[in-house]
Amino acid sequence: MKKVAIIGANGQVGTEVCIHLKEIDDLEVIPICRSNSSTAFLRKLGLNCKVADMEDPKQAKEMLIDIDIVIDFSYPKGAAQKVRRMTRRIISNVLRFAPPDSSFVYMSSIVAFGVHSSSPWVRRHVFSHTPYGALKRYGERVTRFLGIINRKKVYILRLGQVHGEIQSVGRKMEKEIENGHLSLPFSGNVHSPTVFCSTISEAIYSIVLGKEKPGRYTLVSNPEPTWRELYEFYARKVKKDLKITSSGYLGYRSNFFDMKSIISSFAKRNREFIAAQILKFFPDLELRLSGKYWIKKAEDEISKNPIFEIIKPKVYLGSPPGKRLKYISKSDLSRENEFKIIEKKLESIFSEN
Numbered sequence: 001m002k003k004v005a006i007i008g009a010n011g012q013v014g015t016e017v018c019i020h021l022k023e024i025d026d027l028e029v030i031p032i033c034r035s036n037s038s039t040a041f042l043r044k045l046g047l048n049c050k051v052a053d054m055e056d057p058k059q060a061k062e063m064l065i066d067i068d069i070v071i072d073f074s075y076p077k078g079a080a081q082k083v084r085r086m087t088r089r090i091i092s093n094v095l096r097f098a099p100p101d102s103s104f105v106y107m108s109s110i111v112a113f114g115v116h117s118s119s120p121w122v123r124r125h126v127f128s129h130t131p132y133g134a135l136k137r138y139g140e141r142v143t144r145f146l147g148i149i150n151r152k153k154v155y156i157l158r159l160g161q162v163h164g165e166i167q168s169v170g171r172k173m174e175k176e177i178e179n180g181h182l183s184l185p186f187s188g189n190v191h192s193p194t195v196f197c198s199t200i201s202e203a204i205y206s207i208v209l210g211k212e213k214p215g216r217y218t219l220v221s222n223p224e225p226t227w228r229e230l231y232e233f234y235a236r237k238v239k240k241d242l243k244i245t246s247s248g249y250l251g252y253r254s255n256f257f258d259m260k261s262i263i264s265s266f267a268k269r270n271r272e273f274i275a276a277q278i279l280k281f282f283p284d285l286e287l288r289l290s291g292k293y294w295i296k297k298a299e300d301e302i303s304k305n306p307i308f309e310i311i312k313p314k315v316y317l318g319s320p321p322g323k324r325l326k327y328i329s330k331s332d333l334s335r336e337n338e339f340k341i342i343e344k345k346l347e348s349i350f351s352e353n
Contacts, residue, residue, distance in 0.1 A: 008074030020201035060093035160220040164197035165342035188228030218322030
């Protein structure tokens with residue numbers, strides 16, 4: 001039986017992945033948390049939790065004596081410098097004290113590609129545009145470097161937006177469809193860079209079995225559902241009729257410069273000057289821009305009326321770049337089986353109370 005240690009197991013994703021992995025007979029799942037209080041729910045689920053500060057070399061060494069694979073879901077909180085220091089200590093201790101033939105999986109995010117708020121498209125960017133993305137890039141660099149130094153097999157999984165029965169993003173989406181009308185880019189007919197906890201668990205198991213080669217991978221559902229399919233999945237789950245309309249094209253496709261955003265920002269700051277000094281020479285353009293302005297203003301006024309309110313969720317678009325794991329089975333949202341294991345487990349727990 002393979003022993004799987006999960007750091008940061010009390011987080012939303014870590015907890016749900018623990019539940020899935022516990023259902024696999026030839027795995028012993030060992031959640032590692034910082035305090036006894038944070039293990040309460042996991043213990044209720046029947047998991048044999050350990051309490052340790054993985055930043056401390058002595059405690060880390062004791063925890064990892066006979067572990068086959070370590071999964072790092074931890075996300076330290078605090079100032080950037082402190083968080084980086086904590087991240088490096090945890091990774092360093094794991095790769096230093098875990099058995100020589102063990103593997104290490106660092107859970108990163110597609111945000112590490114450098115995605116940012118001014119463009120919804122998931123593309124590679126030279127620089128990270130968010131603190132979270134910068135931290136994950138740092139964790140990836142530390143993992144790869146220390147993996148080489150300590151001669152350990154390391155895996156980096158860049159997770160898409162994570163969904164599951166106990167994930168907050170699912171509850172958010174259920175709330176967004178309450179009034180039965182959504183407005184999505186391209187009517188939702190574009191790939192969503194998302195992944196379910198069941199797929200993450202399957203990826204871990206394939207790594208445990210030695211099927212996958214060490215390296216960095218992008219982990220999303222196979223096949224990647226469109227946003228329409230995903231929202232319709234949640235609509236069926238809560239038995240809600242849903243209408244999805246188009247909010248048009250968003251963002252840009254350039255990997256380096258957001259020229260549209262720059263021009264738009266400049267125009268907004270200087271609109272009165274432009275209207276006074278430039279548009280007078282282009283009457284047709286002035287008329288078109290004026291028409292667009294009043295249409296937009298009317299739409300904003302209508303949207304303030306609860307009866308006509310249309311929710312426009314902020315979503316990332318497209319299929320993320322990066323190498324994929326080979327041994328990930330296909331998921332089918334139409335079967336609506338993604339949440340069944342978790343639902344049954346939670347039902348059995350709460351029925352005992």
